[in-house]
Amino acid sequence: MTQAVTTAPSNPGDAHHLAPIVYDELRRLARTYMRRERPGQTLEATALVHEAFLRLADAGTPWTDRRHFLGIAARSMRQILVERARARGAQKRWAGLDPVSMTAALERASAGDAALPAIDEALTRLEQVDPEQARIVELRYFIGLSVEESAEALNISPATLKRRWALARAWLFRELSGDPA
C-alpha cells in the first residue's frame, strides 16, 4: 500500500503552487470561448477571469482567498498574452516604429499587441523598484479590474490605488517613450 507521506504545501495559505492550474484554466477557457465566438463579439479578459474563478473556487478547495486568485490570474494572463504577442513577432513590429510614432501609439493606446512585449519588459524593471506597482498594472491592464476591485484585491484603499496606478502609468510611459529621467 502507498505510504501516506503527505507533502502538503509548506504554508497552507500559500497557493502559489496552484498557479499552473489557473494558467491552464484560463487558456482552456479562452480556447472554449473562441470556438463559440460569433462575429462582432469580443472576449474580455475580465469575463474570462470571473468565469475561471467561479469554476475553480468552490468549497473545500485550497482556494480560500479571492485576492490571491486574482493576483495569480492577472499574472497568468500577462504571461499568456505576452507569450502570444512575442510569437506573432510583436517586438519586430514595435522596433520598426520611429520614436515619434511609438510615443503617439502609446498616448492613443493604439499599438495593439505590438507594444505588449515592451510593456512586459518595462513592467519587469518596475517590479524590481516596487513590486506592488507591477501587481496594480497586472490587475488593471491585463485582467481589466476596476479601481475598486483592484484596491480590494491588494487590500489598499481605492484612493491610494488610484494614485499608485497613476504613478505606474507615468513610470512605464517614461520608460517606453524614452524620456530622459
Next chain:
Amino acid sequence: MTPEQWRRARELFEAAIDDPPTDLPRCLADRCDDHVVRREVASLMRNHARAGEFLTHPVGDLAELLEETPPFAPGQTVGPYRIDAEVGRGGMGRVYRAKDTRLNRTVAIKALPAELAPDPSQRERLRREARAAAALSHPGICTVYALDEVDGALYIVTGYIEGRTLHDEIVNGDRPSYARLIDTARQLASALASAHAAGITHRDLKPENVMRTVDGRIKILDFGLARQPRAALAAAGAASIVTHAGAVVGTPAYMAPEQLNGQPADLRTDVFAFGVLMYEYATGRHPFDAPTAIARAGRVLTAEPEPLARYRADLSAALVSVIDRCLAKAPDERFASAIDLLGALPEAETVGRRAVPLVGPSGTTAIADTSWWRMHQNRDRALPPGRHRGLVREGRAARSNVGRLHCVERARHGLEHAQRTSGVHRGDARRRADGAAPLRDADHPGRRSDHGGDARRGRPGLDHGCLT
C-alpha cells in the same frame, strides 16, 4: 535610487497629483532636500501629464489576441507531402494526416499555428520534441521520419498511427479485462523505460497521449514537453532549455505533487503519471477525482485515492501494489524510473489465481512483440544455468539505466533462447529455472540493441542524479 529614495519620491508624487501645485519645482524644493528624489518626482509628473490614454483601456479583445491560424489546409502540398485532414490539436501544434507522395505512404505532420511559427522558443520546442522522439527507437514510441522546414513553416513528420487513444477508451466506458490491463501496463512501461534509459523524461504522460494501434500495440505520442539530459541538449546545440523558470508545463490533472509544488520534474514524475493513468484506465475514475481542476490538485497534494480493489476486485495484489507505489506523494517512495517499474509489474501469465493466456484479446500485441524480438536474434546467446538471475541482480545494481536495461535484456534473451531450443513453454521454463523469482521483463523489450551496445562497449551511462 535607494528604496528609501523611491518611497520618498512616491510619497511626493502622490501628494502632487492629489493637489497639483502651481509651481512644482518650488514646492518640491520646500519639501525635500534630496535632489535625486526631486528630479525623479519632476520627471514622473511630466510623464504623468504626457501619458494620455496609455494603459487606460484594458488589454484588447482576447479572441483577437489569442487567435490561431492553422498552418496548413487540407489539399495543400507541403514539400513532398499532400495534406489530407487535421486530425489533432495539441497545446503547441496542429497534427495533420498527410500523404508522402514520393513513398506513397501515410504520415502524420505536426506544425505550429502561423502565429507561433516565427517564435524562436516555440520552434526550439518543436525541434526538441523531434530530437527527443528520434533519440528513441522502440516499437512503443512513434517513429520520427523528418524535421523539415518549408516557407518558414517548421514541421515534424512521423509515422501515422491508426487507432484509439486510451482517453477514447476511458471516455467510451471500456473497462479492460485484467489480461488487457496488464498487457497495456507492460507495453506502456516498456516504452517509457526506453525513454528513461536514454535519460528522457516525457513530462506529459496522459491518456490522450497514449494510443492503441489497430493491431493492439501501445504507442506513446507527443514528446512536446519531453526533457533530455543536459549533455544531450548541449550536444544538439540547444542554447538553453526552452521552458524558462516558472513557466507552466504539463497537464494539471496528471501532475505529480512535486510539479504542483513548483519543483522540477524527473523520471519519478513520469512514474506518478503512469500510476494516475493506469488507475484511471482500470477503473474509469481519476484517482484524485474532484469537480474542478483546482480541487483535484488539492487532492493530489493531500488525499489518498480510494483503494483500487474497491472498483476492481479482480486485480492481483501485485498489480495493485505497483500502481499504489507509483501514486506515492513523495518521489522517493515511488519507483526510481520506468525501468524499475517495468521490472516490478507482474506478468500476464503468472499472476492471479487463474492463469491468464498471453495471447488473449490483445494477442496481436504479444505476437508483434515476439516478431520484433526475432529481429534481434543476433544477440541471442544461451546462458549458463542460473546466469540470468545473476544478470537480473547485476541489472538492479547497475549504476546506469542503460546498463540495467542491458542486463535485464540479456537475461531475457537467454531465456527466450532456452525456450526455443528446449521447446518448453516460456513460463514453465522460467519457473523451473528461477524458482519464485521470475524475471519480470520478458514480454517487452525495453531497449533496442544500440543502447545495449553502448553498455557493452562500456560507455558511461546516465545516472539518475543527472536526469532532472
